Amino acid sequence: MKFIKIFTALLLFVSLVPISVGLAAENQESGPDKVMTEKLNYEGESFELVTWKNNDGSIYYTIPTEVKNKEKIAEFTNNYIKGKEFSTQGFKHDWSEFYEEWERDGKIQWSVSGYNEEAYLAPITQNRAVINDGSILASYAGSGNADKIIVSYSYTFNGTGVDISYPPTLKKESSKVYWNSDPVPDVWYVSTPSKGAEGKSRFLILDTDIEASADIYKGSYIYRPSVSDTIGYPYK
Structure with a gap:
């Protein structure tokens, strides 16, 4: 009976190890850093332009604000980003x-x-x-x-x-x-x-x-x- 209890405990430990390792690896993967948030305005519509920096050094921009004139605001934002380095x-x-x-x-x-x-x-x-x-x-x-x-x-x-x-x-x-x-x-x-x-x-x-x-x-x-x-x- 004692041997069965030890064997059961070992099985339980082995089954938990991959899960713990997987969780640790997942926690080590960090997302991109938010560098800054800019408040812009185009033809009366105010919106936020968010700049992110990935771990590999790459940069990307997002607009989380809901706007009506998406096409024109996208064009305006593209031109604005071109002036940034x-x-x-x-x-x-x-x-x-x-x-x-x-x-x-x-x-x-x-x-x-x-x-x-x-x-x-x-x-x-x-x-x-x-x-x-x-x-x-x-x-x-x-x-x-x-x-x-x-x-x-x-x-x-x-x-x-x-x-x-x-x-x-x-x-x-x-x-x-x-x-x-x-x-x-x-x-x-x-x-x-x-x-x-x-x-x-x-x-x-x-x-x-x-x-x-x-x-x-x-x-x-x-x-x-x-x-x-x-x-x-x-x-x-």
Whole structure:
């Protein structure tokens, strides 16, 4: 009778082992990590775009929100995702803009680009807002030359604990870096590069205000064409 009890116990133990091992293996298989959730809006419909990262490093996106215009929202989201790039730091949002503005006979044009990178391992790594070198053109369309033209541009990095890097040609005041040219006399055309700058923070950089302007003097008139924008989240 004692032998039968021991044999029965051994059978029970052997039958349970594969189940326990199977459960352990199943528990070791983890699903993808949710990296972030973005709230987007298209033509009045708000929805969430969720970013996931698999164990093998691959990235995919999902929309769990029920929407009416699925086809158009899918197209909008596809275009939005194309502007995102995952790097070793985090998600990189590239943007590029061309601005033009007239103020009577004065005109300013600005080609500028940059990117914002969200730290994947924040606060160990840092969020970055980068402005690349660009090009500014100020011109006078009236008769003859302007008496003088002054060109200016600036970047203001809005956020908490932002550390700003900038070339020596720029000046800094609080969270703003800027440049003003010397007056250029007796011309109708002035073209100059806009030098880039970078803001870093272990906290979220909310947005970056960018601005370019020209003061164009002609007789008793001063034309002041200017352009400005805010590069924010979701980034352009």
